Amino acid sequence: MNRLFRALADATRRDIVRRTLVADVSVSQLADSYDMSFAAVQKHVAVLEDAGLVTKEAHGRERMVRGNLARIRQAQLLLDGFEELWRSRIDRLDILLAEGDLASPGT
């Protein structure tokens, strides 16, 4: 999870994910789009690959990069878990309020 979220914490990498989710793109095609060296883009792709967010497939001398939605879903699941926890806080407040309602009439 650390690597997953860290990989998403960079605008260039998020853009690469966006593009490779829509269509396969070669590393050099990606490199042409950003104002940095080929090697820098190559490293970003490597970070994404290490995080499982993209895969690479050799096609001749090119490596086609493909976004991996399954991995994105894992991040979504974690955030969904946060949302559920938050709801449990509301539930606790409801319980407290309910207890208050029970106590008040008695006084």
Place this chain on the structure above:
Amino acid sequence: MNRLFRALADATRRDIVRRTLVADVSVSQLADSYDMSFAAVQKHVAVLEDAGLVTKEAHGRERMVRGNLARIRQAQLLLDGFEELWRSRIDRLDILLAEGDLASPGT
């Protein structure tokens, strides 16, 4: 977004978010839970606060930390956007297939 995802890319910080989504917790209560110095935990909370994932509220000499679900939702929205993009890839394939269907019968 960079700060948001970077803040989530650390297990200790994700745990702090979990705990503070369920109930308000003071910085020192948090510090007691982790095997690191008070200052280190304080810094993690500061990173989360900077990312908008938690807020702090003074209560006497304690600062109660509270998780901010709204900010988590922003991360969810971004990931949801990825998912929609991915679906658009499928749509394009469908279009290609449909075009193929139109062409094939004519040949």
Place this chain on the structure above:
DNA sequence: CTCTAATACAACCATTTGATTGCAAATTAG
């Protein structure tokens, strides 16, 4: 075969991160 394009990888550098310790300030407890 030769040249070029695409990629991989290493070395290097500046900046950021994640942790530490130490000290000061504010608030509560006794």
Place this chain on the structure above:
DNA sequence: CTAATTTGCAATCAAATGGTTGTATTAGAG
């Protein structure tokens, strides 16, 4: 008032990050 808690903040340090350039390898074009 005095002492203990809680927090904030600065200085410091090792490791990771994000970028660079240079070199080597591999595959397609002519």
